[in-house]
Amino acid sequence: MLKRYIFIRLLLAIPTLIIVTSLIFLLLHIAPGNPIDVLLAASRGSREIREVLIRQFGFDKPWHIQYFLWLYNIFTGNLGISLHGIPVISLIASRVWYTLELMLISQFISVFLAVMFGALAGYKRGSRLDKTLTFLALLGYSIPDFWLGLIFILIFSVTLGWFPVGAFSLGLSETTGITSIIEHLRYLIPPLTVLVIACTPYYFRLLRASIVEILDADYITTAKAKGAGEFIVIYKHALKNALVPLTTAVGTSLGLIFGGNYIIEVVFAWPGLGTLLVAAALARDYWVVMGVSFITVLLIIISSIMIDIVYAYINPKIRFGGAEY
Amino acid sequence: MQNISKKNLQFFLKNLKNSKVMLFSSIWVTIILIMSLLPFLIAPYNPNTTFAGKSNNPPSITFLFGTDYVGRDILSQVIWGARTSFFIALGAVIIELIIALPVGLLAGYFGSFIDQLFMRITDAMLCIPTIVLLIIAVTLFRTQSEISIILVMGLINWPWLAKTIRGETLRVREEDFVIAAKSLGFSDFYIIRNHVLPNIISPIIVISTFDMAWFILYEATISFIGLGNPTIPSWGRLLYIGRGFLATAPWVTIFPGIFIMLTVFSINMLGDFLSDVLTLKIR
Numbered sequence: 285m286l287k288r289y290i291f292i293r294l295l296l297a298i299p300t301l302i303i304v305t306s307l308i309f310l311l312l313h314i315a316p317g318n319p320i321d322v323l324l325a326a327s328r329g330s331r332e333i334r335e336v337l338i339r340q341f342g343f344d345k346p347w348h349i350q351y352f353l354w355l356y357n358i359f360t361g362n363l364g365i366s367l368h369g370i371p372v373i374s375l376i377a378s379r380v381w382y383t384l385e386l387m388l389i390s391q392f393i394s395v396f397l398a399v400m401f402g403a404l405a406g407y408k409r410g411s412r413l414d415k416t417l418t419f420l421a422l423l424g425y426s427i428p429d430f431w432l433g434l435i436f437i438l439i440f441s442v443t444l445g446w447f448p449v450g451a452f453s454l455g456l457s458e459t460t461g462i463t464s465i466i467e468h469l470r471y472l473i474p475p476l477t478v479l480v481i482a483c484t485p486y487y488f489r490l491l492r493a494s495i496v497e498i499l500d501a502d503y504i505t506t507a508k509a510k511g512a513g514e515f516i517v518i519y520k521h522a523l524k525n526a527l528v529p530l531t532t533a534v535g536t537s538l539g540l541i542f543g544g545n546y547i548i549e550v551v552f553a554w555p556g557l558g559t560l561l562v563a564a565a566l567a568r569d570y571w572v573v574m575g576v577s578f579i580t581v582l583l584i585i586i587s588s589i590m591i592d593i594v595y596a597y598i599n600p601k602i603r604f605g606g607a608e609y
Numbered sequence: 610m611q612n613i614s615k616k617n618l619q620f621f622l623k624n625l626k627n628s629k630v631m632l633f634s635s636i637w638v639t640i641i642l643i644m645s646l647l648p649f650l651i652a653p654y655n656p657n658t659t660f661a662g663k664s665n666n667p668p669s670i671t672f673l674f675g676t677d678y679v680g681r682d683i684l685s686q687v688i689w690g691a692r693t694s695f696f697i698a699l700g701a702v703i704i705e706l707i708i709a710l711p712v713g714l715l716a717g718y719f720g721s722f723i724d725q726l727f728m729r730i731t732d733a734m735l736c737i738p739t740i741v742l743l744i745i746a747v748t749l750f751r752t753q754s755e756i757s758i759i760l761v762m763g764l765i766n767w768p769w770l771a772k773t774i775r776g777e778t779l780r781v782r783e784e785d786f787v788i789a790a791k792s793l794g795f796s797d798f799y800i801i802r803n804h805v806l807p808n809i810i811s812p813i814i815v816i817s818t819f820d821m822a823w824f825i826l827y828e829a830t831i832s833f834i835g836l837g838n839p840t841i842p843s844w845g846r847l848l849y850i851g852r853g854f855l856a857t858a859p860w861v862t863i864f865p866g867i868f869i870m871l872t873v874f875s876i877n878m879l880g881d882f883l884s885d886v887l888t889l890k891i892r
Contacts, residue, residue, distance in 0.1 A: 422874065434852060585736060
């Protein structure tokens with residue numbers, strides 16, 4: 285049943301991918317100016333070179349042909365080439381792990397912290413602890429994450445000098461073994477911390493609200509009446525049910541999570557897809573922008589399928605039947 | 610109607626007395642509103658005036674928030690920036706309402722094909738990170754003007770609003786008074802205007818309020834990446850400038866950020882309050 289469900293979800297993803305990529309392609313196409321001109325403006329290339337390049341990148345064909353060629357090439361694993369002649373797929377391959385590393389670790393820590401503190405605040409609702417945590421969450425919720433990144437750099441990198449200020453060099457690290465891991469961590473921790481601070485309040489608010497609601501439910505009273513300890517009541521009975529809305533929230537805010545991740549990458553010059561996208565958009569590198577957008581949407585769809593599976597796992601009321609979707 | 614608004618006002622005042630956070634938020638939003646309407650009266654200097662030999666001055670009595678790298682007063686820029694943020698956010702909300710309102714109402718009211726088509730598009734849009742689309746759109750159009758930022762933000766964000774409007778319309782459509790109006794032979798347009806719209810206005814107001822906060826954040830993000838209009842003072846623009854002088858002039862970064870944070874915070878608080886008052890009514 286599960287295999288069938290995943291198969292159908294992947295099939296349904298195809299029209300979504302086509303709508304999204306054609307929308308972005310249309311945006312790229314109606315924008316004034318030509319990427320080749322941007323490229324040649326720097327080197328003052330001749331008219332002939334311009335013609336050759338335009339043909340080489342396929343910009344001489346009508347736009348709908350360009351799009352269908354691009355779409356066709358995806359199936360052969362070819363996402364086009366960048367203006368600097370590097371295949372887009374290898375550009376993405378060298379960046380995607382950095383993005384995923386940052387995102388997965390930060391989401392994992394955020395959900396963990398939100399569950400810990402959310403359950404605690406919800407259980408002790410109205411207490412000073414609850415009020416403090418709720419206020420902090422509200423404040424954290426309103427801080428622009430990129431500003432938080434700047435403040436982090438200001439305090440910990442510039443003033444205290446704990447973390448490096450510059451960009452993480454991609455694959456150029458000469459050190460190996462344990463030193464390279466430490467070096468990697470020194471670059472990873474700043475953006476990671478900022479993302480955790482940015483995401484946790486959102487999940488915390490949700491979890492606290494659902495815990496408060498659930499603690500009034502009959503089965504909690506029953507569990508208490510049966511003499512279950514506080515810890516068991518919160519972390520076994522209540523939490524299991526409170527995780528359902530949290531999972532939904534993660535699923536519906538994937539776009540926000542990816543977007544926030546990309547911006548933080550830019551702030552800390554972390555070599556992920558976000559920095560690649562912004563640089564490519566500024567240089568009008570059509571195929572790189574298309575490729576990164578495509579991979580982003582694909583990643584979001586895959587994550588949402590995985591979240592649905594987790595959802596079914598923690599919420600036994602939902603089963604992968606045949607007709608619901 | 611008058612009775613209800615009087616009751617709302619009493620509820621609001623009671624809330625103000627009970628919650629210091631609520632009191633703060635109301636005052637802060639009022640300050641920001643005054644700043645954005647009358648910046649020329651409040652700002653100590655012209656935000657674009659460069660003071661020779663005063664570049665990157667730390668906060669002092671003459672320049673309360675310090676100066677930037679060309680010697681412009683940060684406080685004056687922050688005050689004028691409130692105007693930029695506020696009007697861009699308001700403009701984007703208006704654009705998104707212009708699109709989302711008819712689409713959501715029609716999809717929810719008539720259902721069937723329009724609804725299906727619209728839901729597919731919305732689901733697809735939900736998959737694109739808004740900020741990614743914003744970066745692409747703003748860079749490609751070399752927009753650098755407030756109007757295009759407003760348009761792009763409104764055009765990108767409307768599906769979310771439309772989704773809510775559709776859901777609310779679906780709910781109201783099944784109510785007795787709509788069915789009664791239909792059986793009395795009133796036209797669809799009349800029913801939508803006089804029966805559906807007044808009943809879904811509350812969630813629309815609440816969402817628009819929260820969207821104001823989002824748009825202020827988005828505008829700041831766009832300007833921060835360096836895609837804003839360089840000739841207009843804006844909070845995000847200041848952060849963009851400040852980023853290059855983090856070590857030598859941190860005040861350029863600190864003050865505008867605090868303003869963004871407090872404004873977004875206060876608007877969210879007001880949104881929470883509005884949703885308590887409008888959607889749950891007063892118990």
